[in-house]
Amino acid sequence: MCSGRVDLEFILRAFANGMDGVFIGGCRLGECNYITHGNYHALNMALLCKKIMEHIGLNPDRLRVEFMSAGDGILFSEVADEFSGQIRALGPLGSTEGLSLDELKQRIQEVSKLVPYIKIAKGEKLALRPAKGDYDQFYTLDEIEELLNEVISYYIDPEKCQACMTCAKRCPAEAIIGGKNLIHVIDQDKCIRCGTCFEACPPRFSAVKKFTGEPVPPPIPEGKRTIVRKGKEKEGTS
Amino acid sequence: MEYCPVEYPDQFNQGISNNKAVHIYFAQAIPLIAYIDESCIYLKEKKCRICEGVCKTGAINLGERPKKLEIKVAAIVLAPGYEVFDPKVKSEYGYGRLQNVVTSMDFERLLCATGPYEGEILRASDKKHPRKLAWIQCIGSRRVTPGDNSYCSAVCCTYTQKQVILTKDHDADAQCTIFHNDVRAYGKDFERYYQRTEQLPGIRFIRSYASIVREVPDSKNVVVRYATSDEGVKEEEFDMVVLSVGLNPPADYLGLADKFGIELNQHGFCKQAPTNPMETTRPGIFVSGAFQGPMDIPESVFTASAAGAQCGELLDYRRGKLTKDRLYPPEKDVSQEEPRVGVFVCHCGANIGRIVDVPSTVEYALTLPNVVHAQEQLFSCATNSAKEITDMIKEKGLNRVVVAACSPRTLEPLFRDTLREAGLNQYYYDMANIREHCSWCHSKEKEEATLKAKDITRMSVARSCHLEPLREINLPVNKAALVVGGGIAGMTCALSIADQGHDVYLVEKDSELGGIARKIHHTLEGLDVQAYLRELMRKVYSHAAIHVYTGATIMEATGYVGNFVTKIKSDRGVAEIAHGAAVIAVGVDVYKPTEYLYGQDDRVVTHLELEELIAKTDERIANAKSVVMIQCVGCRNEERNYCSRICCGESVKNALKLKEINPQVDIYILFRDMRTYGFREDFYREASNQDIKFIRYEPENAPKIEAAEAEDRPVLRVSLPDYILGQELAIDADVVALAAAVIPSPVNQEISQLFKVSLGPDDFFKESHVKLKPVEFATQGIYLCGAAHYPKHIPETINQAYGAAGRALTLLSHDIVTVSGSVCEVREKKCMGCGACISACTYGAIEFRDTKQGRKAVVNPVICKGDGLCNAKCPTGAIYLKHFTDEELLSQIDAALPKQDSQPPLDAAVGDA
Incomplete structure (x- = not known):
C-alpha cells in the first residue's frame, strides 16, 4: 500500500473523531517503491486538505505530511517528537480554533460529505506534482471558497421526468429513488454530485437540472410521484 | 539469561558491554533464541547448572556434544565473508592503548540502538558524549608496511560518511573531522551521499595522513597530528578517534583453502577465474561475497545470486527433486459467521515484554468487541507457538487472528501460513506491530508504551473484523526469457539462463553483439577482452536455446510476470516474443566531451580512444614523449552528479600499457580522487613506482589546455596549480586523454516506459532495493544487470549478470507464479467512468470497458501492484484495494481513539458499507 492510498476522507474522519493531529508518512519524493509516484499524490491531497481545514476554521498545522525512507529512523523520531510537541502546544481540537468541539466536528462532517464532489471538481489538479517552495500556495483559500460555495447539486424536474429509469440505473451512488411510472427523486443526502444523471437523462426529456451554489427545491411528496402520462393510450397502441 | 551468574564482555558489542554466558547473540538474530557459549562455568568447571534448573521447558542440555555430519553435495558455495582488520597489530594506531580510540566496528555498535549503551555514543574513559570526533581513514589499508594491507578495502570511505551522518543525527552539535586520502565514493549514489555528509554543519574533510600522537592525561582526549597545505604540520585534540579499519581475508583463510583445495591470491582472498569471479580454482566450488575481495553489500548480493545461478547450471537436471509440496487442509468458509477474533500478544523474549506490560495487554484485548480469545506468547514466531495458534483456532472456533508482535515485513508470511494450516483463509490475519512501533521506540516510557500497545491492538482487532477472504492468483509461467542488450552482461546472463534449460531471446540494437566491450582490449588484471568476447559470442551463437536478434528495436512490451509479450523489429523482421521473464542489460554510452579542445584538436582523445590507439600501436602513441590524462571529464559535476567508477582504473591501465610500449614516456594523470578501489590499488601503486605522475x-x-610550441615540437600545454608544491604547473603533452564520463544509454527512457520500470536520478535503471533486491525491478519478472544499473568493471558486470540469471531462474523454474490477493477491483455499479483511476495507474492495470450503463473501469489483477492510489482517487468508492478497503482502514481510524470518545460513523457516500 502506498501513501497515495490515504484518502481525503480518512483525514477528515480522524479529525471528526476528535483526533488532535494527523501525520502522513510517505517514501521520499522521487523514490517511488512502485512506479506511480503516489507520494506526490499524497502530498497534493494533504495540501488541499490543509486549505480545506483552514477554510472551515480548523488549524491546518494539525495535519503534517513528511517523506522519508525506511532508513531514516532517526529523522522519523525527530519529526514525530516535533509534531507531537507542536500538537501538544496547540492543545485539544477546538482550543486554538476558538470553536466548540461540537461546532468543529459538525463543520468537518459537512465537508466530509463533499469529498466525492471535491475529488471530481479538483480531479485534474489533484494529479499534479506540487513544486517545492510552492506548497503553501498550491491551493489558495479563495480557490477553496469558490469550490465550496459553488457546490453543484442536481435536481430532477418532476414536470419533465418520464420515469424512464435511465438515470436511476446509471447513478453510481444509488441516490435516485423511483420506479416504473414513479417520478424520480434524488436523495440529496446520498447524492455525490457526479453529474452522471445529468449526462444520462435523454435529451428529449432534459429533466435533470444543475444548481450551482444554491439549494435545490424540495422533492415532491411521496404520494404525488405517480406519473400522469398524457398520450398514454397512444403510446400503448403504438 | 536472568539467572546466569557469568558476566563477560559481549562479543557482538565488541566487548564494550557485558553479556551472560546464556544469551541471544543479538537483537535481530535468526533464530532469535538463546544459547550457551564457552564462558559457561559448567562447561569450564562442571559447576553451576542454574539455568538447567530454572528452564521450565527443559530446553537446556549441558551434555550436548558436537556432532559430525556427512553431507553429499554436487556444488559448494564459499561465503565466509571477511575479518575486520585488527589495529592492535600496530602500536602506532593506539588501539587498546588509548581508551578513546575505537575502531569503526566499535563505533558501529555504539551508534546502534541495541548496542552497548542503547544507542548513546559514550566514551570509554568517562562515559560522556564525545563532542569532537575524528575519523582516520585507510587504517590497515593502502599501506605496504608490514601488518597492513596494500589493497584498498573499498567500503570504508562510505561507511565513515554514514557514521558521520548518524553521529550528527545523535548530536547535531557534534564536530566531526575525517582525515582521508582519496575519497572513494565510486558506488551508485555514493557521490551524492558524500556531498550530503560534506555539507552538514561542523564537518571537516581533511586530506592528510594523520597519526595518533598521545593521550591528554586528565581529559583522556586523543591528540592527532596531521598536515595541511596551508598550515603545515598541526596537532589537534579530539574527544574520540575512530579508526576506519579495513577488511582482511576471512579468519583461517589458509585452513579454508587447504580444506577445500582452492587457491588464494597474494592477499589471502580467493583466487578467481578472470572471466568468472564466482569460479574458484576447483570445479564445483564457487565463491561469493567478500571472500572474492573487499566489496559492499549490493555487490555481495550480486555474487550470492550469481553463485546460486552457477550451482543451478550444474544441478539443473535434478532441480526440484528434493522439494516437497506442502499440503494444507481444505479452507473453511467463515464469511457468514460473526467475527471471532483471537489475539496473541508476543513478548519477543524481552524485546517487547521488558517494556510493554504484556499480561495487561492480553487482559485488555479480551475486553474488545468480537475478541473471544487472547493470550501471551514468549515468541509467537517459534514453531510451538505457531502450533498453539492453530490449535486455538480450532478449539475456540476463531475466524480472525491478530498477532501483536513485530513488523509484518518479516513474519506476516509465516503467520498467514499458520492460518492456512488451521483451514482459515490467510487474509483473515492481521499483525499489530508493538515492537518496532512501540517497545523499541518507547523503551524509556513503559507505561505509555503499554497504553500504545493496547491502542495498536485495538485498531488491529477493529480492522480484522472487516477482513475478507481473498484468493491469490496462480499464473502459468512461460519458460522463456528475453534479454535486452547483447553486451557482456546480456550474453553472460543469456548463457546462464539457457544452460539451465530455458529458451532465451537475446535482443541487441546494434548489428553486432559485444556492446561497449568491443572497444576494450584488456583489463587492468590482464584479461584479453577481445578474445574473451569472441569466445562469449561463439558460445551464444552456437547455443541451441539462445535466439539472437541484432539490429533490433522494441516496438511494444505488454503482459505481466510469467506472461510477457514483446514485439520487436530486427534484421530478421518483426517478431512477437512470448516470455516469462525479461532482463534489462542495455549497457551504457560514453560522454562526448565538449571541454579540453576535444573535437577541435585531434591530439585530444577519450580514454577509450587512447586504448584503441594503444592497441593499434598508433605512431602518435609510439612517438609520444609526454601524455597527460585528465580524470572526471563530464561527471562529478552538476549535470552528472555521479562518479563513473571505471575511469581511474582505465587510465592507470592505459598508463601502464604506454610505459610497456615506451618506458621513456612521461605520463601525468590529473585526478580529483584516485578511485582505484579494492585490489586495483596495487596497479595504482605500480603506476606510481613506474614514475607515472x-x-x-x-x-x-x-x-587549462592550449596548443603551444615547445622547443622541439608543437605540443598541447596543460596548466594547473600544484597543491603540494604550491605553484602553477605547465605540462607539455603530445597526447591528452580525457577520462570521459560513462553515461546512461539514450534508450533508457524508452525502455523504462515500455517495461514499466523506473530510472534513478541519473537516468540509470533503478533496482527494486539497493541491498535486498539489487538485480530486480519493482515490477515483477523483470531483472537488471550490467552497466545499465550503474557503470562497472567487467568482473563486476559478470557478477551481476549471473546474479540476474539466478534471480530470473527462481521465477522460470516454477510452473506457476502466485500473485497477491491484495489487488484492486471495481464495483461496476458504482463506477461513473470518470477515468481518474486509469490516469493514476501508471502500471496500466486499469482499462475502460463499454457496458450498457456506459464505460466502466476494469482492473487486470495480474498487473495491479496493490498500491491503492486509484482507490484514493475514485470519487464514488467504485474501485477498491482488497485487504485495505475504506471500510477496513476507516474502522482502524475509528478505533484509534478508545470507544467512548469516538463519533458514530459518518454517513458519507464513499463509505464501503
Missing part, C-alpha cells in the same frame, strides 16, 4: 586538481581550478 599523479597530480591532483580541484574542479574550481580545473586544468
